[in-house]
Amino acid sequence: MKEIPYFRYNYLYSEFKNELDRTFSETLGKGAILGQQELKDFERTVADFLGVKYAIGVGNGTSSLLLMTRVLGVQKGDEVIIPSHTFVATAAAVAWWGATPVLVDCGNDHLLDVDKVEAAITPKTKAIIIAQLNGRTGEMDRLQAIADKHHLVVLEDAAQAFGSKFLNRCAGTWGIMGSFSFHPAKTLGAFGDGGMIVTHDEQLAHKLFCLRDHGRDPQTNEVVAWGINSRLDNVQAAMLSVKFSHYSKTIQRRRTIMQRYCDRLAGVSEITMPPAPNANDGRHYDIAQNCEIEAEKRDELRNFLKENGIGTLLPWGGRALHQIPALQSSMHFDRHALARTELLFKRCLMLPLNTSVTDDEVDYVCDTILKFYR
Ligand SMILES: Cc1ncc(COP(=O)(O)O)c(C=O)c1O
Structure with a gap:
């Protein structure tokens, strides 16, 4: 029996150990701890890679969402449309300012169903946040058209989609602002x-540079607004630059793994696979952040995989936002209008997908799944 954990955190380091060791000791050795050249360089790299003017490094993907809604002026009495299938942080970025997250269903691609957005718009709607999940970018042209029609702005929670594209334009760069996470398990993962x-x-960029650093203007060091401390650590930025120098290979490998899963499991009628990278419709470029499948008898399958040494994950611990009891009363939703999300959360399961996973391991996972359904 093989042992395939859902994620191998030690591989984050061992994969590029020598380069990381060198960068770590060089950066610390010269005392470049906070807000130094390594951070500026990484911000420039990200902005150029994504094709956007400004990139503002922050402490994590949650505070980036919070700062985006803050500069937008989201406040009590406002409504913000978000998908119910997203991480709790997307909703927190609305609820923290006293506004109401309005939950919309997902489509067959597991992303916000653009066709259901318009029905959720009211005179109180301030913005729409799409979550670009699993390494895929939503149909941003259609979403933006709806937003324009109603004079609304679009924000992107692109935590899971660094370098993913729709119509050749990167996730995070369609909306007025986009947010990324470098959580270790992301395609570009930091060491913290x-x-x-x-x-x-x-103007927004300038405000964000101030807000992430106690409200201090980076040019004058003068406090110009209430801010917080949410700076991307200089050392993390240096390490991320090392990982970024291998990023195209990382994504290639992830897409290859995803394709192998799709090829091997294509004939299994009990399973619905995510879109295969090679079956591209010419509009989407997915970065294979997660392999989120839909499976009949999901819980039994998950147990069977576990018995056979294979780790899997349920998205968000198995609950969409509207299924979190402690938060339900502060969000707005109609359960019947979230039917696709309800169905998805009975069926969804994430298979191991990261650069530590070998072809043999993918085959073992697929063989075990085939064995289960036979
Ligand atoms: C969709 C989504 N939004 C927000 C976040 C929050 O990012 P972080 O963990 O960096 O705060 C994550 C990941 O953790 C995520 O997957």
């Missing part, structure tokens, strides 16, 4: 927490 906000807008 990290995040980034991107925007084309100079």
